[in-house]
Amino acid sequence: MSTIEDTKTPIQPDQQDYLNEIPDEVEMSLFDHLEELRQRIFFSLIAVFLGMVGCFIFVKPLVKWLQIPAQGVKFLQLAPGEFFFVSIKVAGYSGILVSSPFILYQIIQFVLPGLTRRERRLLGPVVLGSSVLFFLGLGFSYYLLIPAALNFFITYGAELVEQSWSIDRYFEFILLLMFSTGLAFQIPIIQLVLGFLGIVSSGKMLQGWRIVVLGAVILGAVLTPSTDPLTQSLLAGAVLGLYFGGVGMVKLTGH
Template identity: 55%
Template sequence: MNLEPQNNLLTNKIINQQDVPENDTPMSITEHLEELRQRTLFIFLFFLLAATFSFTQIKVIVAILQAPAVGIKFLQLAPGEYFFSSIKVAIYSGVVATTPFAVYQVILYILPGLTVRERKVILPILVSSILLFIIGGIFAYFILAPAALTFLISYGSDIVEPLWSFEQYFDFILLLLFSTGLAFEIPIVQLLLGISGTLSSSQMIRAWRYIIIISTIAGAILTPSTDPVTQIIMSSAVLVLYFSGIVILLALKK
């Protein structure tokens, strides 16, 4: 008895099941829009709660953000500068706190329409993007910010006394944390390009000369300070992230 046709049918059935959404119950456009509206409202309400809570704990958050600036005295150079800067810090903190919840809501929204094969790809990418953003912020706080501030404080300290504007410092530190978090998303972008077939790992390797130039430019753009130390560290981090993405694609044979 020839079992090969039956085995082929079973294999094809398993493959086809991976390409069919687990929940293939049809929904109208109105139902999709209503669900999207509800989840967007949940995200907005969570953001309001997170930003409000951050504002109530603003002294703690400000103390954490001020920690890298050792030996600096901050001045309020305009009426209400501390108040409006506190609102800005609370909003940034609310956005950061809301991001994981927002990604969770996105997963819940798209999950019913994903096939088994798509779930194995998209869900890890979404989770990894959050982790990389957090790691980027931690890297900026513990590595980039101290390096930049050490250079800026020591340079010319024998001539001028370092008295900094409260608002300008927090614009600097918040922008540094946010831009570094975005820079750490480079492997995610590479992974998406590789999986979609837009670029292969071999093509990315051949472009290494251009990437060195681009990383140098990115280091200058992404760092809010103009000191060379921070720019070199950021450029090096971009290069490491880029080649890490290539290693991942090579492991996936893309």
């Protein structure tokens, strides 16, 4: 009677030690770490400032693009300088977005010396996946959530109320919703990191599905600035899809 041997090659202790090593480890004092952190924060702030200035130069086309989901609603400036401060707000958010690759680079360069070879393997996929998911969240919000919410508000009582909105309140609404959705789309990345580090397995993530459903509903209500159920349901559904998709990815990695 023949036996079937396990074809999986176990990781040898020497290889384990190699993966757990910190390559090119350099001893640094606490003061040196704080000084490096200060410099990288300073460079990041400079990048954000330059991004804001660049976006402010082209802010009017950005404002027009962000007004498209409003379906031709008339915007009002209810106080002197309101549109100017709205322009600064739009340029601020856009500047952070434009400078985010440089900020990510500074974060990576700060944490990289303290990472083992095993942890460095995860760094590239995490950064790339996080960036892609964030922009997918922005697109999901702009093309689905915002039009759904605005359509609800425009059609509700349209025969009784003329639609004239404060431009400041409008941009506060859509910018908050877009960036909140982008952050919510980071859920699979958090799951992958937790699974890779062995903190939570895919089985444990799946066992708590009832709590996740409740949390998604609460998150949808908290992150959406509007109170309409359609927008909250769309965001909650997206969060659930991302969570269970993240469980599947953690399962595929063997954790």
